[in-house]
Amino acid sequence: MKVNGIYTINNEVEFEELASHIGQAVWIHGSIYKIRKMKGFSFVLLRTKRNVVQCIASEQIEIPCEESCASILANVVKEERSKTGWELHIEEINIISTPKEISPIVINQKKVDTSIENLLDYRPITLRNEKERAIFKIQEGICRGFREFLYAEGFTEIHTPKIVQSGAEGGANIFSLNYFGQEAYLAQSPQFYKQMMVGVYERVFEIGPVFRAEKHDTSRHLNEYTSVDFEMGYINSFVEIMEMETAMLQHTMNYLLENYSMELECLNLQLPQIESIPAISFREAKIKVAEAYNREINDWEDFEPEEEKLLYEIIYKETGSEFVFVTHYPSKKRPFYAMDSRENSNVTESFDLLFRGLEITTGGQRIHTYEEQVAKMQAKGMHTELFESYLMMHKYGMPPHGGLGLGLERFTCKLLGYENVRYTTLFPRDINRLLP
Amino acid sequence: MKVNGIYTINNEVEFEELASHIGQAVWIHGSIYKIRKMKGFSFVLLRTKRNVVQCIASEQIEIPCEESCASILANVVKEERSKTGWELHIEEINIISTPKEISPIVINQKKVDTSIENLLDYRPITLRNEKERAIFKIQEGICRGFREFLYAEGFTEIHTPKIVQSGAEGGANIFSLNYFGQEAYLAQSPQFYKQMMVGVYERVFEIGPVFRAEKHDTSRHLNEYTSVDFEMGYINSFVEIMEMETAMLQHTMNYLLENYSMELECLNLQLPQIESIPAISFREAKIKVAEAYNREINDWEDFEPEEEKLLYEIIYKETGSEFVFVTHYPSKKRPFYAMDSRENSNVTESFDLLFRGLEITTGGQRIHTYEEQVAKMQAKGMHTELFESYLMMHKYGMPPHGGLGLGLERFTCKLLGYENVRYTTLFPRDINRLLP
Numbered sequence: 001m002k003v004n005g006i007y008t009i010n011n012e013v014e015f016e017e018l019a020s021h022i023g024q025a026v027w028i029h030g031s032i033y034k035i036r037k038m039k040g041f042s043f044v045l046l047r048t049k050r051n052v053v054q055c056i057a058s059e060q061i062e063i064p065c066e067e068s069c070a071s072i073l074a075n076v077v078k079e080e081r082s083k084t085g086w087e088l089h090i091e092e093i094n095i096i097s098t099p100k101e102i103s104p105i106v107i108n109q110k111k112v113d114t115s116i117e118n119l120l121d122y123r124p125i126t127l128r129n130e131k132e133r134a135i136f137k138i139q140e141g142i143c144r145g146f147r148e149f150l151y152a153e154g155f156t157e158i159h160t161p162k163i164v165q166s167g168a169e170g171g172a173n174i175f176s177l178n179y180f181g182q183e184a185y186l187a188q189s190p191q192f193y194k195q196m197m198v199g200v201y202e203r204v205f206e207i208g209p210v211f212r213a214e215k216h217d218t219s220r221h222l223n224e225y226t227s228v229d230f231e232m233g234y235i236n237s238f239v240e241i242m243e244m245e246t247a248m249l250q251h252t253m254n255y256l257l258e259n260y261s262m263e264l265e266c267l268n269l270q271l272p273q274i275e276s277i278p279a280i281s282f283r284e285a286k287i288k289v290a291e292a293y294n295r296e297i298n299d300w301e302d303f304e305p306e307e308e309k310l311l312y313e314i315i316y317k318e319t320g321s322e323f324v325f326v327t328h329y330p331s332k333k334r335p336f337y338a339m340d341s342r343e344n345s346n347v348t349e350s351f352d353l354l355f356r357g358l359e360i361t362t363g364g365q366r367i368h369t370y371e372e373q374v375a376k377m378q379a380k381g382m383h384t385e386l387f388e389s390y391l392m393m394h395k396y397g398m399p400p401h402g403g404l405g406l407g408l409e410r411f412t413c414k415l416l417g418y419e420n421v422r423y424t425t426l427f428p429r430d431i432n433r434l435l436p
Numbered sequence: 437m438k439v440n441g442i443y444t445i446n447n448e449v450e451f452e453e454l455a456s457h458i459g460q461a462v463w464i465h466g467s468i469y470k471i472r473k474m475k476g477f478s479f480v481l482l483r484t485k486r487n488v489v490q491c492i493a494s495e496q497i498e499i500p501c502e503e504s505c506a507s508i509l510a511n512v513v514k515e516e517r518s519k520t521g522w523e524l525h526i527e528e529i530n531i532i533s534t535p536k537e538i539s540p541i542v543i544n545q546k547k548v549d550t551s552i553e554n555l556l557d558y559r560p561i562t563l564r565n566e567k568e569r570a571i572f573k574i575q576e577g578i579c580r581g582f583r584e585f586l587y588a589e590g591f592t593e594i595h596t597p598k599i600v601q602s603g604a605e606g607g608a609n610i611f612s613l614n615y616f617g618q619e620a621y622l623a624q625s626p627q628f629y630k631q632m633m634v635g636v637y638e639r640v641f642e643i644g645p646v647f648r649a650e651k652h653d654t655s656r657h658l659n660e661y662t663s664v665d666f667e668m669g670y671i672n673s674f675v676e677i678m679e680m681e682t683a684m685l686q687h688t689m690n691y692l693l694e695n696y697s698m699e700l701e702c703l704n705l706q707l708p709q710i711e712s713i714p715a716i717s718f719r720e721a722k723i724k725v726a727e728a729y730n731r732e733i734n735d736w737e738d739f740e741p742e743e744e745k746l747l748y749e750i751i752y753k754e755t756g757s758e759f760v761f762v763t764h765y766p767s768k769k770r771p772f773y774a775m776d777s778r779e780n781s782n783v784t785e786s787f788d789l790l791f792r793g794l795e796i797t798t799g800g801q802r803i804h805t806y807e808e809q810v811a812k813m814q815a816k817g818m819h820t821e822l823f824e825s826y827l828m829m830h831k832y833g834m835p836p837h838g839g840l841g842l843g844l845e846r847f848t849c850k851l852l853g854y855e856n857v858r859y860t861t862l863f864p865r866d867i868n869r870l871l872p
Binding site for chain 2: 030049101122123124128136144154156158159160164175178184197202209233234368369371396398408426435436
């Protein structure tokens with residue numbers, strides 16, 4: 001349709017509505033994803049919001065180059081051999097825009113066949129690939145599933161500041177910036193704020209960016225990632241946090257099955273069954289791996305990544321679970337707000353969740369009384385006067401509470417079977433990458 | 437209930453379920469918000485996740501101090517004079533935790549009666565006030581309403597990086613940081629990324645933090661705020677963006693009425709009626725205000741805040757609308773990606789939305805062809821080679837598109853009738869405030 005000499009875009013019909021237009025001519029729009037020339041006709045694959053739609057063009061139709069944007073007038077023709085029950089016969093193509101150049105990277109094959117560096121350098125283009133699109137639709141679905149679950153469980157969603165006066169995790173792995181002449185930092189986690197908000201709403205969550213200035217250049221580290229954090233009050237033990245996470249993961253797997261089956265199919269993906277998730281203490285886990293694989297234990301305070309993978313293999317063999325909670329991490333390696341166990345103050349009421357051998361969650365119970373929190377900070381040599389506004393909540397009354405943080409990109413990575421977290425990060429930030 | 441000598445928390449009954457337990461004794465938990473001693477009995481107001489529940493304690497019951505956390509065994513007694521149809525008679529109070537000190541700020545009156553500095557300095561405590569809690573529940577509701585609407589309209593939710601190599605808005609109002617020896621910035625908006633993602637999903641949105649190093653110390657500026665951004669492809673004009681925003685706001689007002697009536701009541705709030713929103717060009721608006729109030733026009737390129745307020749008054753008198761779109765802002769004052777009008781290249785295909793005299797949204801159509809974008813950047817004296825990954829999308833094909841950014845805290849501020857945006861920011865960041 002031309003109005004004032006300009007083609008207007010006819011966006012009346014969405015993919016989902018096409019079945020109800022059989023026998024009619026409709027306008028649809030999208031990018032020309034792929035052209036397949038056959039004898040006497042062509043297949044034109046049109047990329048719409050969520051689908052790639054095959055249209056058939058007779059020889060008479062002039063087809064613009066790939067990655068052109070077009071509005072197409074097509075007849076919806078009944079076709080029982082087609083999965084959708086119809087096929088589209090092109091009547092007319094209006095070109096809305098054409099690219100200046102053809103992308104040097106081929107994006108319209110099953111997968112983008114290039115190095116990870118190219119894949120990421122050309123992110124604005126490579127994300128247009130069907131599989132790439134499916135990855136981040138699934139990631140959207142994960143967040144939607146989490147949100148739906150948490151709202152139903154009475155959690156309130158919050159937005160906490162990312163520019164902060166002091167880091168929650170301590171250490172050198174923190175980005176600093178000049179904040180109007182004062183030194184400030186980028187939040188490593190919403191830890192302090194979500195704890196404060198437990199005093200307000202009892203149960204809170206946030207899905208937002210966190211920043212770690214870690215110099216690790218590995219397949220599992222990012223310097224900025226999306227953290228799914230929740231925190232809940234009135235708990236008897238950190239076990240309730242693990243139960244809440246288990247239920248959240250179960251809900252989300254069902255949510256994906258119900259709402260993202262198309263993308264799961266595109267990625268050829270079987271979601272893991274999550275029944276109950278086994279739990280093992282850190283100490284037991286260390287010993288179990290050492291015994292099973294005849295390894296020496298060099299470090300009693302932390303896992304080596306290799307140990308996490310071996311633990312997964314053992315647990316999977318024993319229980320069939322691809323998830324395992326590791327509990328009671330050494331106090332030395334946990335932050336100052338972690339609650340020590342009453343039975344053994346060398347370990348904390350905390351846990352990690354490993355999924356297919358990779359840590360995706362850290363959580364636990366926090367200290368909620370003022371005296372205990374101040375004592376632990378002093379024992380760690382911290383200056384409590386710098387944490388006055390954090391300690392305010394402890395001073396004026398807090399319930400026992402705990403929570404967790406889950407790395408969205410790591411979880412997506414393991415869920416989709418990738419080996420590098422960059423594949424499941426929209427625009428990754430690592431020690432060598434700040435673009436695009 | 438005592439298990440191993442420790443009181444366990446009985447969280448079986450939620451506020452919403454109490455009506456179905458009339459005639460029974462139930463356990464509920466929460467913070468002792470307020471104690472009102474009467475003759476022979478006391479009222480104990482218990483703060484739960486979302487409610488403040490009145491319980492009645494006979495003289496025999498020992499009540500812990502305010503801001504103690506407690507588990508309460510209470511009889512749910514039928515009481516027709518009560519709004520809920522029941523009242524709670526306390527049988528037993530188990531103290532879960534007690535504060536070390538009593539807060540110097542009174543938080544359990546109708547509103548927190550103190551200066552804004554105190555209100556913010558004591559944020560972890562003052563947020564426990566009923567009205568303060570209601571503000572941020574409404575803010576949650578706004579986001580939920582937006583999300584529900586945008587998903588239904590086929591938008592995909594994305595998470596884009598906040599550490600970036602170059603700012604979208606340009607200028608000096610940008611925080612910089614040292615990123616492993618390289619200069620990096622905090623994103624002023626997800627502009628570049630949401631545009632790139634239009635090439636991927638056609639319609640995208642993000643709700644996340646943005647950062648502005650503005651040195652303004654006013655009632656409407658924050659240095660970090662939550663931006664609601666959406667961007668959509670295949671538009672004929674920026675008018676479609678305004679229509680989408682209007683529908684989003686309408687949906688959200690209904691969503692709040694349906695799901696947050698309790699908080700609206702607590703804040704004594706009437707939501708604005710949103711029918712159609714009037715639009716006026718920037719130039720016409722300048723003249724209209726100048727004529728109505730006999731003012732001289734000193735600046736033809738921007739509004740003074742006073743002019744925005746006066747425009748609101750005129751439009752409200754003329755149409756009854758508390759919202760007004762101002763369109764066609766001068767090209768000089770809009771960023772390099774704004775599309776100039778075909779009829780007059782001194783103005784852009786852009787708009788602001790003013791609500792009750794305050795700008796809450798900036799939006800418009802963007803340039804989508806490579807040649808036009810490069811030409812405009814060069815005309816502005818920019819180095820296009822620094823924007824290679826941004827320009828990639830233009831080079832390899834983009835549909836006509838546009839979008840907007842809405843400041844969540846500003847919108848909440850005006851919706852709830854506050855004069856300072858800090859009242860509707862959970863933990864504000866301004867030129868003087870980095871804590872809590």
